[in-house]
Amino acid sequence: MRHYLLHRAGLGLLVLWAAFSLSFVLLQVLPGDAVLIKFQNPDLGLSPQQIAEMRQAYGADNPLWQQYLHTLAAMLHGDFGYSVQAGVPVSQLIISNLPGTLRLALCGFFLAALLAFALAALCRLPALRSLRNLLQSLPALFISVPTFWLGIALIQLFSFQLRWIPVINPSPWQGLILPIITVAIPISAPLAQILLRSIDEVSTRPFVAVARAKGASESDVLWRHVLRNALLPVLTVAGLLLGELIAGALITETVFGLGGLGQLTQQAVNNQDVAVLQAVVVISALGFVVINLAVDLLMPLLDPRLQLLKGTP
DSSP states (O other): OOOHHHHHHHHHHHHHHHHHHHHHHHHHHHSSSHHHHTTTTTGGOOOOOHHHHHHHHTTTOOOOOHHHHHHHHHHHOOOOOBTTTSSSSSHHHHHHHHHHHHHHHHHHHHHHHHHHHHHHHHHHHGGGGGGGGHHHHHHHHHTOHHHHHHHHHHHIIIIIIOOOOOSSSSSSSSHHHHHHHHHHHHHHHHHHHHHHHHHHHHHHHHHHHHHHHTTHHHHHHIIIHHHHHHHHHHHHHHHHHHHHHHHHHHHHHHHHTOSHHHHHHHHHHHHHHHHHHHHHHHHHHHHHHHHHHHHHHHHHOOOTHHHHHHTTO
């Protein structure tokens, strides 16, 4: 198990390095210069010499390989550099904006899980057998809806038409209702599809037939035998989707004007603030790696057979 953990941690570090390197290259080839955008403003009245000194202070004129090594070494020590536009450490901006994004992403993920389980349960009800095909087509509909369009449609329906949720000066939790629904619906679609297929597959296995032959009720078979084994592929995909949900939360925050990494990213893109964009990419990749490592550690607890495959006694 120790060897397996070291292997997975090594792969995680490789993913983080690849995300950092790729984002560094892409951000460097983008047109624009954050230092010039801020300090060439005529209102500041800075001379060309002063602007050159500012570029030197930020290391903007250093060779790219020096900037790469300096930025990589700093990030390994938890230093994300300084925001040119805000004039404060990037880590301070991340710490102040990350909780809002995590709250939205986690609440959206739990709602998505509830929607997926509800849809799967409805498809298993005998009274709804005739509607099974319709219910199974809903996930495909959910996943095809763009996040930004869904957010705008929900605002139009629940805020402007029905007037149930105010857009102007809502309470903290009122302001989260529509964003949570917006990020939950697309994520619930693949979870529901995989759960439905997994339940159907597990239901045909011999141990389920043995449980029925022993006189177990259908509900007992579903909850004690089928569902536990059907959760394994769902858990794997859930880890991937939770990592992707952070990216979906960034778009949703922009649509609803919520404070978080989404607004921070939008401002950084507008101002070509490379240090902030680099930090957001690395933080998102780190969250993705940590979540999937946690899923890998959790799966053997649900299926003891995986412990043998990974060498756990």
